Amino acid sequence: MTPQRFLSPTASQLPTTYLASTARYDQMPFRRAGRSGLLLPSISLGLWQNFGEADPIATSQAILRRSFDLGVTHFDLANNYGPPQGAAERTFGQIFAADFKAYRDEMVISTKAGYDMWPGPYGEWGSRKYLIASLDQSLKRMGLDYVDVFYSHRPDPETPLEETMGALDHVVRSGRALYVGISNYSPEQTRESSKILRALGTPCLLHQPRYNMFDRHIEAGLLKVLKEEGIGCVVFSPLAQGLLTERYLEGIPGDSRAGKAGRFLKPENVSQQVVDRARKLAAIARQRGQSLAQLAVTWILRQPQITSVLIGASRPAQVEELYAGLSFPPLTDNEMAEIERCLQ
């Protein structure tokens, strides 16, 4: 049964007193997405966690409002974000209806399909049948006419790439999305997808891989492919879900992602080795007057090829802190070398 909270987006009963800050574009640096016309904020906000059914909607609303006030114009969703699946899009839809309708043309809203969404053979992976039905469902949940970016969330080993890319091309031609992207594709799959999409006339705008100090796999090949293909790069889990912050230096707080013992960050992921590394990195950050979370973002943005750092947040203050971190100077060669030593 649809919970009471989830009225249709247009019937949102949230307070509608929001007026965006007039200073919202004063400080946020924007970067170009590959060889496209689209600029994205250096920090984007993802709704994977903290926008589910059990999360207080007032907090979700406060995070979205504060982010937009700071120049975060890009909001990233997926069909399965919640829990349960679909809940983050419904939460976003309610808040969008209350607060952001007047700002739609100032926002870049993305969603994805690829993971398990509904029972039967058409509820996941990369068929045309699934992708198009899923995007139609997402648009309804969010109360939107179109999304700015629609992603294939993961490569499908069984569906021909031509079919998946053909479906992405179709969602653009049919007006459901303005641009398309791929996520979690290997360098080879990315090159091939890009070729197919270019031939169809719908170039691939973005790739969305994981990237942070603890997971540097994209340096081994993907970044080179993205550069050659002119595809932008929006990186997820820049703080390794919170491990690259000071949150776990003195144990596991009950209100943290690991403390809530969800599926994706478990207490056992907060290992002694991780905490020791975080402590050393935090010391480097302190020498610069930064927090570890701010350093983690500065470190990623050292690469001009990264279009945007896609953060998650459980409260507005976390977004504020990361935004404030953008005004620090770039890392020096010595600081880079010190960080490399910590990561060995």
Ligand SMILES: NC(=O)c1ccc[n+]([C@@H]2O[C@H](COP(=O)([O-])OP(=O)(O)OC[C@H]3O[C@@H](n4cnc5c(N)ncnc54)[C@H](OP(=O)(O)O)[C@@H]3O)[C@@H](O)[C@H]2O)c1
């Ligand atoms: N394409 C994909 O397959 C894929 C996969 C995963 C994620 N994503 C996208 O990437 C987005 C971000 O992922 P993520 O949530 O893992 O990113 P993340 O930024 O690495 O982790 C976010 C978590 O770090 C903690 N945090 C954030 N700012 C902090 C600060 N200033 N100080 C201390 N702790 C701080 C918070 O944890 P607490 O809750 O403990 O406060 C927050 O929930 C997702 O929302 C989603 O849009 C995409």
